[in-house]
Amino acid sequence: MMSVLVMTITVTLLSVGLFFFFSATVGFLRFPDVYTRMHAVGKGDTLALLLCVTGLALYNLFDNCCWYGFVQSVKLLSIAVFWFLASPTATHALLRSAFESGVTPWTKDGTVILDKTETEVRT
Amino acid sequence: MQNFFLGVALTMCFFILLCLYRAVWGPTVFDRVIGAGFVGTKTAILLLLIGFIYRRIDMFVDLALVYSILNFISTLIVSRYFIKKGVHVHS
Numbered sequence: 001m002m003s004v005l006v007m008t009i010t011v012t013l014l015s016v017g018l019f020f021f022f023s024a025t026v027g028f029l030r031f032p033d034v035y036t037r038m039h040a041v042g043k044g045d046t047l048a049l050l051l052c053v054t055g056l057a058l059y060n061l062f063d064n065c066c067w068y069g070f071v072q073s074v075k076l077l078s079i080a081v082f083w084f085l086a087s088p089t090a091t092h093a094l095l096r097s098a099f100e101s102g103v104t105p106w107t108k109d110g111t112v113i114l115d116k117t118e119t120e121v122r123t
Numbered sequence: 124m125q126n127f128f129l130g131v132a133l134t135m136c137f138f139i140l141l142c143l144y145r146a147v148w149g150p151t152v153f154d155r156v157i158g159a160g161f162v163g164t165k166t167a168i169l170l171l172l173i174g175f176i177y178r179r180i181d182m183f184v185d186l187a188l189v190y191s192i193l194n195f196i197s198t199l200i201v202s203r204y205f206i207k208k209g210v211h212v213h214s
Contacts, residue, residue, distance in 0.1 A: 007124060014131055021165065025138045028145055028161060034153045037145075041157055045164050052168050059124075060180060068181070075184045079167070079191055086195040090160065090202075097202035098153045 006062045013055030020048035033106035034098050042091035046084060053080040125176055132172040139165050156201050163194035 024044025031037045057076035060069055104112055139162050146158025167187045174183025 010124075011127060014127075017168075018131060018134055021135065021138055024161070025141050028142060028157070034151055034157075037154060038157055041161050045161060049164055049168060053171070056171055056175065059175070072180055072184055075188065076171070079171075079184075079188050082188070083164070083167075083191055083195075086191070087164075090195055090198040093199055093202040094153060094156060097205045098151075100206055103151060103153065 003062065006058060010055045010059040013051050013058070017048045017051035017055065020044050020051065024048065034103050035095065035105055038091055038095055038098075042087060046087045049083050049087075050080050053077065053083075128172050128175050132169055132176070135165050135169050135172070139169075152205065156198065160194060160198045163190065163197075167191045167194070 021044065024041055027040025027044065028037050031040055053076055057073040057080075060076060061073040063069065064072075107113055142158055142161050142165070146155055146162060149155045149158060167190050170183050170187040170190060171180070174180040174187075177183075
């Protein structure tokens with residue numbers, strides 16, 4: 001009974017995580033700009049990895065039910081916690097790098113809303 | 124359950140191939156960096172799934188942790204490099 005419940009929760013979490021990976025991939029391929037692509041990837045990536053790793057940790061906790069399996073599940077959750085902190089940091093650093101390098105944002109009618117054509121070199 | 128993990132891993136490989144289009148032919152340098160980071164995240168999940176398929180999760184969980192840390196650090200280093208150096212934009 002418990003094993004069927006755990007399997008159902010694991011399959012649900014992995015499928016939802018795979019759906020978020022799919023939507024992030026579609027956004028990454030279809031969006032017109034660096035900033036919008038970064039928006040799609042930075043959010044969908046984080047949530048999908050969190051869901052997948054949570055499902056795998058739950059499955060591992062009930063698959064080998066001992067002290068060693070508990071330690072492995074804590075390690076799996078530490079991947080999720082680390083990536084939940086690291087992915088917004090990496091996205092923010094990359095976006096700031098693109099902004100200071102002079103990549104102009106996309107607009108619908110093609111007007112330039114940010115006149116920053118020459119690159120700024122910081123020492 | 125192993126077959127389900129195998130199916131999830133194969134679907135993840137397909138998404139990696141889709142992402143690789145933008146990572147190779149991206150219009151700017153930053154698209155390529157984002158694509159490399161996205162492929163690295165999916166590869167961490169793929170390593171965990173391979174560990175569950177072969178029942179050696181005690182080894183593959185450390186590999187996935189190190190892989191995600193290296194992915195984060197490489198993205199930070201590349202973004203610092205382009206802030207200092209600047210990039211030539213063709214738009």
